Amino acid sequence: MPHVRFRALLPMLALALTGCGPGIAGEPIPAAGFQDEPRSTTRAPADEPQIPRPRDAARADPCALLQPEALAALGGPVGRPHRGDPVPGACAQRLGSAPEDTAAAGFYAPYEAVVDRQPRGVAVAVEGHSSWLYCEEITEHQTCTAATAIAPDRTLLTMLSLRGASAADTSDPLFRLTRTALGALPPA
Numbered sequence: 001m002p003h004v005r006f007r008a009l010l011p012m013l014a015l016a017l018t019g020c021g022p023g024i025a026g027e028p029i030p031a032a033g034f035q036d037e038p039r040s041t042t043r044a045p046a047d048e049p050q051i052p053r054p055r056d057a058a059r060a061d062p063c064a065l066l067q068p069e070a071l072a073a074l075g076g077p078v079g080r081p082h083r084g085d086p087v088p089g090a091c092a093q094r095l096g097s098a099p100e101d102t103a104a105a106g107f108y109a110p111y112e113a114v115v116d117r118q119p120r121g122v123a124v125a126v127e128g129h130s131s132w133l134y135c136e137e138i139t140e141h142q143t144c145t146a147a148t149a150i151a152p153d154r155t156l157l158t159m160l161s162l163r164g165a166s167a168a169d170t171s172d173p174l175f176r177l178t179r180t181a182l183g184a185l186p187p188a
Contacts, residue, residue: 049111049130049149055185057154062106063091065156065181071095071103074160074173090157098163100141105181107150108157114147126178133174135167142170146178151188156181 063081071077075097085092090106108114114132115121121134126148132155135144142165147155158181160174 049152050125050128051130051149051151052128054188055150055156055182056188057107057150057156057185059186060107060184061091062089063093065091065105065184066093066103066177067180067184070177070180073176074103074162075101086159087157090159092159100139100161101163102159102161103177104157104159105177106157108147108155110153111147111149111155114155118145118147124175126175127182129182131178133171135171140164142167144170144174146171146174148178148182150182150185156185 063083068077071093075095078094078096082092082094084090086104087106087108089108090104092102092104095101095103109117111130111132115123118132118134121132124131124133124146126146129148129150131146131148133144133146135142137143138161141161141163143159143161144167145157145159147157150156156178158174158178160170160177162170162173
C-alpha cells in the first residue's frame with residue numbers, strides 16, 4: 001500500500017519540481033572583451049585620453065617589447081613568441097608558470113575605440129597615460145588587457161592570462177609589464 005501512495009504522489013511532485021523559474025538577468029560577456037559592435041559607455045565624449053609622452057609604434061617590434069627578464073617573475077618565456085596573437089600588431093609569449101599562461105604586447109586601435117569595444121572595463125593611468133583595463137575569466141584563466149594611449153590613433157596593448165588567478169593577481173603584474181613595454185617604445 002505505501003508504494004501505491006508514493007506512485008500517486010510522484011506525478012504531483014514532478015509537476016511541482018518542473019515549474020517555471022525566473023529568467024536569468026543580464027547580458028552574456030563577450031569573449032576577451034572584444035565585441036563586434038561597439039557599445040556606448042558612461043565615459044563623457046569630451047574626455048580626451050592623456051598622452052604625456054607620445055610614443056612611436058612604427059619604429060618598434062611588438063615581439064621586443066617584453067624581454068625575458070620582464071617575464072621572469074611569471075615563469076619566464078617558453079618557446080618562441082607568436083606574432084599576430086591575440087590581435088594583428090601584437091606578439092604573445094607563452095609563460096612557464098602554468099600551461100597556457102600567456103603575456104602579450106603590441107599595438108591596437110585608438111583609445112576611444114577600445115573603450116567602446118570593452119564597456120565593462122575601467123579607466124586607469126599608467127605613468128600618466130590613459131589606460132583602459134579589462135579583465136575576464138576565460139577557460140580557467142584570468143585574462144586582463146590594458147590598452148594604453150600612446151598616440152591619438154594608437155594604443156599600446158598589453159595582455160596577461162594566468163590560470164587560476166584573480167583579477168587583482170593578474171592586473172598587478174600586467175601593469176608592471178605595461179610600464180616595461182611603454183619604456184621600450186621610442187618617443188614620437
